[in-house]
Amino acid sequence: MRGLWQFTLAELRLNLRNPTALFWSIAFPTLWMSLFGALFSEPMPGFGYEGLNYANFLLPAGISIVILASAFIGMPIALTTYRETGVLKRLRVTPLKISTLALGFTISQFLFIALVIVVLFVVGKIFFDVQVLGSWLALLGMIIFGMVTFLSLGSAIGSVVGSWRADAVITQIIFIPMMFLSDMFMPISIFPEWLQPICHALPLTPLNVILRDIVYGVPIDNLWQLGILGGWLVAGAVVTIVFFRWE
Amino acid sequence: MNSAIVCEHVTKRYSSLTAVNDVSFSVKEGEIFGLVGPNGAGKTTLIEMIEGLRTPDGGSIRALGLDPNKQGGELREKIGVLLQATSIQPDIKVKEALKLFASFYEHTVGDTAELLHTLSLEDKANSRFRKLSGGLKQRTAIALALVNDPVILFLDELTTGLDPQARRNMWDFVDKVRKEGKTVFLTTHYMEEAEKLCDRVAIIDYGKIIALDTPRGLIEQLGAESKVIFKIEDSDMDAAKFESIKSVSRAEKSPDGFTLYTRDENAALQGLVRLADKQGFRLTSIRTESPNLDDVFLTLTGREIRE
Structure with a gap:
């Protein structure tokens, strides 16, 4: 594991220097939360939180966006760029082990997301008086589970996406549609019936639903959805292992 | 070692x-x-x-x-x-x-x-x-x-x-x-x-x-010869004349001047200068070309090395 700490630190620093990563991971969710927080005062109907504090509706969605943006935009772009420009090849002729590289890369993304979530929470607390009514421990656990799952999916995308213009493809084909279909901005019940099972199978849906239930402190009656998240986690890891290329 | x-x-x-x-x-x-x-x-x-x-x-x-x-x-x-x-x-x-x-x-x-x-x-x-x-x-x-x-x-x-x-x-x-x-x-x-x-x-x-x-x-190993390349002001001279210089194996005349082939650049140059002195002609643009690795590659492959 020699080099792990320095590699993690370097990658974290590089993330903070990358304007694309900063925009999608920090500016976008913060602005989104502030805009919706200023425009609306009640949770949208159809989610089952009518009459409750609206700001609490914003926080879990913000957290989801941060996780999604970092894992699906920042990380695959970094990975694809590193492969295309030969950074991975250069690292390969050092004694740095691939397991150390993968771990360091994941931890740096993890710390980056954690940092952004703290920013988001502070913004939510100061401007909209966000309150976490459920268990903090459950919230933390769910955030970590979500991060690990989405980083696994992000590395899978980074491994599969070859020399395409990765950022455009990922945002247009996966990122934007998924945000709309996964019980974040609008309830799944408004979509046609044939589409709803697909919505439920998306990895972002369980994250949204469960994070929101925890923040609102309502009993979680859909723990089965954790299985969906777990399934995506495994699928992402398998795809990464099969398709990962140094060059 | x-x-x-x-x-x-x-x-x-x-x-x-x-x-x-x-x-x-x-x-x-x-x-x-x-x-x-x-x-x-x-x-x-x-x-x-x-x-x-x-x-x-x-x-x-x-x-x-x-x-x-x-x-x-x-x-x-x-x-x-x-x-x-x-x-x-x-x-x-x-x-x-x-x-x-x-x-x-x-x-x-x-x-x-x-x-x-x-x-x-x-x-x-x-x-x-x-x-x-x-x-x-x-x-x-x-x-x-x-x-x-x-x-x-x-x-x-x-x-x-x-x-x-x-x-x-x-x-x-x-x-x-x-x-x-x-x-x-x-x-x-x-x-x-x-x-x-x-x-x-x-x-x-x-x-x-x-x-x-x-x-x-x-x-x-290539056995290539060095070249002594020069011009003379009165270029109406026969290349064969230079072949009398010690160590020169061959002389060629081209519109650009004369080329002498030799395994001993030093001796060829000295001989050339002496000859010019004796016969009273003026040498200009003298240069020598030693064989280099480019020539080695050319000889071995029949091609020039290019990017």
Whole structure:
């Protein structure tokens, strides 16, 4: 594991220097939360939180966006760029082990997301008086589970996406549609019936639903959805292992 | 003297193409060894097999007694590598990159500030890699290759794409490394560079080593003659007249002037000057051309080496 700490630190620093990563991971969710927080005062109907504090509706969605943006935009772009420009090849002729590289890369993304979530929470607390009514421990656990799952999916995308213009493809084909279909901005019940099972199978849906239930402190009656998240986690890891290329 | 690198019957195929074809050679410790050939000759494939980045289809490779594929981890501790067109994380600063790479190794140079000094990078320590010029990027890449004080330094296309000044800086640098007693394995398609830097040169073409010797040895082996080229103000002279000069084997006349072929430039020049004196003609634009590695390549392959 020699080099792990320095590699993690370097990658974290590089993330903070990358304007694309900063925009999608920090500016976008913060602005989104502030805009919706200023425009609306009640949770949208159809989610089952009518009459409750609206700001609490914003926080879990913000957290989801941060996780999604970092894992699906920042990380695959970094990975694809590193492969295309030969950074991975250069690292390969050092004694740095691939397991150390993968771990360091994941931890740096993890710390980056954690940092952004703290920013988001502070913004939510100061401007909209966000309150976490459920268990903090459950919230933390769910955030970590979500991060690990989405980083696994992000590395899978980074491994599969070859020399395409990765950022455009990922945002247009996966990122934007998924945000709309996964019980974040609008309830799944408004979509046609044939589409709803697909919505439920998306990895972002369980994250949204469960994070929101925890923040609102309502009993979680859909723990089965954790299985969906777990399934995506495994699928992402398998795809990464099969398709990962140094060059 | 021990061998730093030993290759025996090394072969690498890519579907129908045999990139490296039954290549055997060894590199001595402390030697500057050059692999020279045109683009696509198999230089990079060969150097990357020794570095352990590619697996040979046949034959055996030992670097510092280690198998690059099976003992890659151990080998990578002891080698420094400059890849062709290396890149590192674009937004990393030079000094951060050095610190990062140093953290990968058990044994390092210790003082990275001195490394920056050796490569005249002190002013650029806080610059981001992607903002550096080609020459500075190359120097940074070399600093990274030296961070573990390697026993063997691999330099793939050290000066390709660099301007003449940056190229000369690189040559000076290789001289420095030579004095430290490191083994250097480099590839280039500039014959001049190989001739200037290398103790021994292997010429590779279509995946095969077609000649291997010291640059001098290769040129002498060729048996090519030097040329003495000049003009005379009254050019209405017969070329045969110059063949009487001692050591001149042949003289030719062309619209550009006269060319004398000789194995002893010195004697031919002296004879020429004496003849001019005696016969009272004026020599102009005298120059000599010694055979070089370009001629060696041309003779061996029937082609000129070009990018």
